[in-house]
Amino acid sequence: xxxxxxxxxxxxxxxxxxxAGKLALRSLSWxxxxxxxxxxxxxTAIVLLALGRAGVRFESNTWRALLAAVCVVSPLVFxxxxxxxxxxxxxxxxxxxxxxxxxxxxAIFLAxxxxxxxxxxxxxxxxxxxxxxVVD
Numbered sequence: 001x002x003x004x005x006x007x008x009x010x011x012x013x014x015x016x017x018x019x020a021g022k023l024a025l026r027s028l029s030w031x032x033x034x035x036x037x038x039x040x041x042x043x044t045a046i047v048l049l050a051l052g053r054a055g056v057r058f059e060s061n062t063w064r065a066l067l068a069a070v071c072v073v074s075p076l077v078f079x080x081x082x083x084x085x086x087x088x089x090x091x092x093x094x095x096x097x098x099x100x101x102x103x104x105x106x107a108i109f110l111a112x113x114x115x116x117x118x119x120x121x122x123x124x125x126x127x128x129x130x131x132x133x134v135v136d
Contacts, residue, residue, distance in 0.1 A: 030084050034076055
């Protein structure tokens with residue numbers, strides 16, 4: 001259960017992110033917000049390097065880290081573009097449907113099981129996303 005506290009932090013931070021991002025977009029472009037985000041990522045990297053919690057290594061699996069990085073940055077662009085024109089109360093729930101992609105890809109690439117319970121939970125998440133995105 002060591003994963004639970006960081007996961008709760010992740011959920012809370014993502015919830016705040018939607019509102020903070022929408023507020024930032026009132027006066028900044030999505031590109032401006034993305035640059036500020038990149039600066040914070042850079043500062044975080046510097047702290048991790050200084051504390052010895054990370055290093056710069058290039059080995060056979062580094063491409064996976066690069067792929068993961070692209071998969072973090074590109075959704076930020078899409079998210080800010082969506083927030084620029086959409087309501088945070090709709091954009092954020094719809095963006096929360098990504099577990100459907102994760103479930104399928106983890107079964108294909110990580111050989112993780114897709115159980116009936118996982119499919120049922122996913123159906124509830126997607127149903128919730130649909131309800132939240134169509135309600136005015």
